[in-house]
Amino acid sequence: MVASGARKAAIIGGGVIGGGWAARFALMGWNVRIHDTDRDAERRINAILGRARASMPGLWDVALPDEGKISFHDDLAEAVEGAEWIQESVPERLDLKHEVYAAIQSACTETAIIGSSSSGFRPSELAEGAARPGQIVVAHPFNPVYLIPLVEIVTGPGTGEARIERIRSTLRDIGAHPLFLRREIDAHIADRLLAAVWREALWLVSDGVADTAEIDDAIRYGFGLRWAQMGLFETYRIAGGEAGMRQLLTRLGASPNLPWSKLTDMPELTDELVETIASQSDAQSGRHSTAELEQIRDANLVSILRGLKTRDWGAGRLLNATDRRIDGAPKGLDALSLTGPLPTGARAVPLDWSDINGHMTEHRYLQAFGDATDRFLGLVGCDAEYIACGHSYFTAETHIRHLAEIRAGALIEIDTQLLLAEGRRMQVFHRMWESSRLVATAEHMLVHVDLGSRRAVAPPADLKERLDKVAAAHAHLPRPEGAGAAVGRPLERKAETDAGPEAG
């Protein structure tokens, strides 16, 4: 359902960038009218909308407003009518842009903002000859527009304070980060930095030093990880040690032969420039000591790296390969003693599993227990290969008891007792230990399913045989304390005195 009072945006030019703008506005509840002279624009934009719907709303932990209405218009005037924000994303030809602005301005309101996605032109060039030059500003986004928050804003002398405030509030409304340039310049800020890297990368390929994959690896296994969370100056400030930026710059200034200064012309590091940079860096980062910045950086990097690990991509793929190397060849059931619970996990509690006070977060217990379940299943033959063939176990029910707190960095171990393996059902009991301290338990009921029909079915004979073997051995073990418990009973007294971690 579209809210009747939805705000209106017009998108002129429906390529990858225009489509990304359309998606960001629409998913934030704006009605979006799209104009493109290309008949294929609608198909392209629908593909972009599909990707945006799959990825963008989940960035937030609250429900977004109802998606706005998206419509396509052959008539530009119809598209911009009544729009608060009109975003131009046509090809980078100044004459074409001038034509488009003339058409827009003859049909839009005087209060509408006309943003240009131009990656290079200055507002003064864009607004040349326009009926109302102050209405036209650069609003330069980054692909994919529906996920990357940065929008570079370059205004002109005629923009005016009221319009600047509306630009700021509109971009915040759609979850973007407006970066206002202090003055106009070719290619704004980010594309100047990107152009510098691009030029250097072309030389590296051209000179045969590295190929495209190697250059990309130099970025995504290296400084690219840092730049997702701190930029150039804050990162270097840390490298300067406790004295920070001033020390680093003075050191650099004293070493004119450092390799990077050999490569290209650069501004002379005069005392004045050193002072400018150092005091800007103090204003930017001075509220944190270097040690604090190091801790922040490390926690950010762990989050990013572990996020990439779940995607099995880039630096995360490397980490997964190292997991397998450390773990060694998968152990068969025959190599293990069945006279006690099976070892199903040993790991350090990652930094990104902890809350602001360093205690392990509630749901990460279940993540560790879920990994233990996977490992137990692997031991009895329900491994990746088995699952790829179309069957697996699903968790139907879980009971967790938190018995003690645990901190990031702690080494935890999990063992698993098979309580039941009968027909389609399997019941396991995990215990999580830090040294000899029992910190949590989890009991799970799992059901063997056909991944095609998503229905419960009995496991095949060889899997059942291995399960029966473990079940027969584990039948001799004492029933673990806490097995079969329901929330609040029969462990009421225990739950009350041994407060476990987390939830506040």
Add this chain to the structure above:
Amino acid sequence: MVASGARKAAIIGGGVIGGGWAARFALMGWNVRIHDTDRDAERRINAILGRARASMPGLWDVALPDEGKISFHDDLAEAVEGAEWIQESVPERLDLKHEVYAAIQSACTETAIIGSSSSGFRPSELAEGAARPGQIVVAHPFNPVYLIPLVEIVTGPGTGEARIERIRSTLRDIGAHPLFLRREIDAHIADRLLAAVWREALWLVSDGVADTAEIDDAIRYGFGLRWAQMGLFETYRIAGGEAGMRQLLTRLGASPNLPWSKLTDMPELTDELVETIASQSDAQSGRHSTAELEQIRDANLVSILRGLKTRDWGAGRLLNATDRRIDGAPKGLDALSLTGPLPTGARAVPLDWSDINGHMTEHRYLQAFGDATDRFLGLVGCDAEYIACGHSYFTAETHIRHLAEIRAGALIEIDTQLLLAEGRRMQVFHRMWESSRLVATAEHMLVHVDLGSRRAVAPPADLKERLDKVAAAHAHLPRPEGAGAAVGRPLERKAETDAGPEAG
């Protein structure tokens, strides 16, 4: 305990970089001997080791080998004796490095690798006048060395295949990513790219276009997020559309007036260079279509952004601010009807909450339920401010039932019924819905605790009063189906036919 057969590394120069190398080797189980002429090195390195111990082991989902033994040696010869890998990280002065190599080579074995952390010198410069030049290679890491996997390796003509293989296997052993340069060049690859950005950034500050914070924001809200997962070329390949790199380069080649080409000299995009880049890019990324790369990129970006969200930093901090803006002012209990369960959550299932098949992962159910618990607690007055004053509720026990599968992107809603609020204990029952379909339930026992003593204590009168009010109203509601259940009973039949999501 140190494994008796632990491999040995020597670290010469114990600054931030040397200390980072020491941490990476030691936490991967190597014995590490450190030599530095500075008396302060031990203190500095212990601080680095502390940060590394807190962050590095948790990158992996398996336990690392036992930490190696770390020792400090005034005598360089003693430090390098028997070491397989000797890493030099002394200041960037060629004469000093030559002195250090002479001392190392007079004491180390002939098979040891001598790696230099030099960010600029070529191996041919480093090995000048050395007794065994082939033994010295560039092994250039990135700060923090214990988290960033990239190590640029530059070998010389005398390195030899066997040594190259040992370099590769050693770096893999410590979880690093060796990037071998095809030939030596000042500043290797990454520092050339960084130098280009640094030069451009200095101009931007010097010309008053942006300050250091703005330049950093242009990176960390923008292309820095992309570069944590794909580099320059793979990112631009996507921008080229289905035709990929060739189309992009041809388009760029045909537009010599694009802003980035105005700024600096760059190689001419000859047909030959276009072909070189395009075919390298095919080799690098050609196994994925553009649409696939877009999906991979989006999922990676969601992981990175949501990781930063948990750290409340950079682009993640912006997302949290948007959450609060969308959510509006916190609602008091008085604004809500108590005639039914309370609404405690509405959100889209994020892409990074799903497995490879797009189904929501087991532990993410508990994350959503945990958020619902937090929201319920906020409604009754146990909010961030209350917690900051020293009391909170901890979860002691949890029971989850998975009733149906759910996919990334789906909109879920959670409501909460208060089953019990008595003394220090509180029992809640959450239901998770996708439209009218019940997908999961969670029952929690929580205990009110003093955050100082970590002991259970009764809640204060005002909190108790609000809880009693909800409890009295909810006492009229029917007891939810599934409340009070233990794993496997009394819901055995249900669990078996309605297989819930996940765990395989």
